[in-house]
Amino acid sequence: MGIPVGKLSLYTALGGVRPSACLPITIDVGTNNETLLNDEYYIGLRQRRATGEEYHELLQEFMNAVKQNYGEKVLVQFEDFANHNAFDLLAKYSKSHLVFNDDIQGTASVVLAGLLAALRMIGGGLVDQTYLFLGAGEAGTGIAELIALEMSKHTELPVDDCRKKIWLVDSKGLLVESRKESLQHFKKPFAHEHEELKTLLEAVQSIKPTVLIGTSGVGKTFTQEVIEAMASFNEKPVIFSLSNPTSHSECTAEEAYTWSKGTAVFASGSPFDPVEYEGKTFVPGQSNNAYVFPGFGLGVVISGAIRVHDDMLLAASEALAEEATQENFDKGLIFPPF
Numbered sequence: 001m002g003i004p005v006g007k008l009s010l011y012t013a014l015g016g017v018r019p020s021a022c023l024p025i026t027i028d029v030g031t032n033n034e035t036l037l038n039d040e041y042y043i044g045l046r047q048r049r050a051t052g053e054e055y056h057e058l059l060q061e062f063m064n065a066v067k068q069n070y071g072e073k074v075l076v077q078f079e080d081f082a083n084h085n086a087f088d089l090l091a092k093y094s095k096s097h098l099v100f101n102d103d104i105q106g107t108a109s110v111v112l113a114g115l116l117a118a119l120r121m122i123g124g125g126l127v128d129q130t131y132l133f134l135g136a137g138e139a140g141t142g143i144a145e146l147i148a149l150e151m152s153k154h155t156e157l158p159v160d161d162c163r164k165k166i167w168l169v170d171s172k173g174l175l176v177e178s179r180k181e182s183l184q185h186f187k188k189p190f191a192h193e194h195e196e197l198k199t200l201l202e203a204v205q206s207i208k209p210t211v212l213i214g215t216s217g218v219g220k221t222f223t224q225e226v227i228e229a230m231a232s233f234n235e236k237p238v239i240f241s242l243s244n245p246t247s248h249s250e251c252t253a254e255e256a257y258t259w260s261k262g263t264a265v266f267a268s269g270s271p272f273d274p275v276e277y278e279g280k281t282f283v284p285g286q287s288n289n290a291y292v293f294p295g296f297g298l299g300v301v302i303s304g305a306i307r308v309h310d311d312m313l314l315a316a317s318e319a320l321a322e323e324a325t326q327e328n329f330d331k332g333l334i335f336p337p338f
Helices: 002-015 052-070 083-093 102-122 138-155 159-163 177-182 200-207 224-233 253-259 293-303 310-323 326-330
Strands: 076-078 099-101 131-134 166-170 211-214 238-241 265-268 275-277 280-282
Touching (some): 052 083, 076 083, 076 102, 083 099, 083 102, 083 138, 099 102, 099 293, 102 138, 102 211, 102 265, 102 293, 102 310, 102 326, 131 138, 138 159, 138 166, 138 310, 200 224, 224 253
Parallel strands (some): 076 099, 131 166, 131 211, 238 265
16 A cells, blocks of 8 residues: 555645645555465455456456546555556456556656757767667566657657667567567567677677666666667766666666766666766756656646546656756766656
8 A cells, every 4th residue: 555655745745736636545456475375464355366357357447436436636646556457448448447657657758758859969969879788677668658658749650660670688588570579568669670789798799788677676787788889889878777676786886987988878777866977066857757757647637537638648758858957967967856
């Protein structure tokens, strides 16, 4: 319950949504944790997790009840659902309900804002960059899709063509055409023609991305070789290490600035202190979803919207990017001070 309560506290504190209009809910479908199942003081349902049809029927019943009780304009935010469920639920209910998944859409909106701001530091447009992600789950594919949509919006290129500038590496290596059959559906749009590559370093050397984004949940994966490679073919490599907590961060701010010899444009999912490198102080930005979701939720509610559209996420990204000033950029900060 700490998660929905915490998120709603931020809707109130940062978005000004009145607390009486907020309802924190946890949907308990059981647990597969043996320790909890055998713990007489465990207050959750003491049964194995519901899956498949039973799970989806419960969610359907819940979503129907929400709409029946509170009408079309109640915003349902999904938080911390497992990958496969999160995408399926979002795809299913975004057509019939007002729903928002912060892990997929909120993250993507904030990261896109960071990229739009970073472009003001490095020059060029979204379409001029090549993107490489480490991690192809909710966050990675959500961000990738939003980048493609924003690119398409400003160039009139079909979204499919825009996706071709975006490459993803999952636990088995680069997503490529020859792996398409075995990939989960949300990864398929990003599997392009290329030889199979097993490691991130090989992918970086082969694709030569201008932007490297980590959403893998695995710490220390942006190694010195990876960052030095990024710095070798980019004047200002953009490196986002987004996994939380700090121990899972793909690299630290200090590593990014030191290994790139002070050239990296860096942001992270975890907070890092300012870094001094060769007499210059760099302030790393934190890509925090709280930049977007409280204002996003407020906007959706007061506009009387009954569906969340991708254009709204793009508008949120553009608005956030515009909040960053030259004064921020001079310190290497691509997000406005939190």
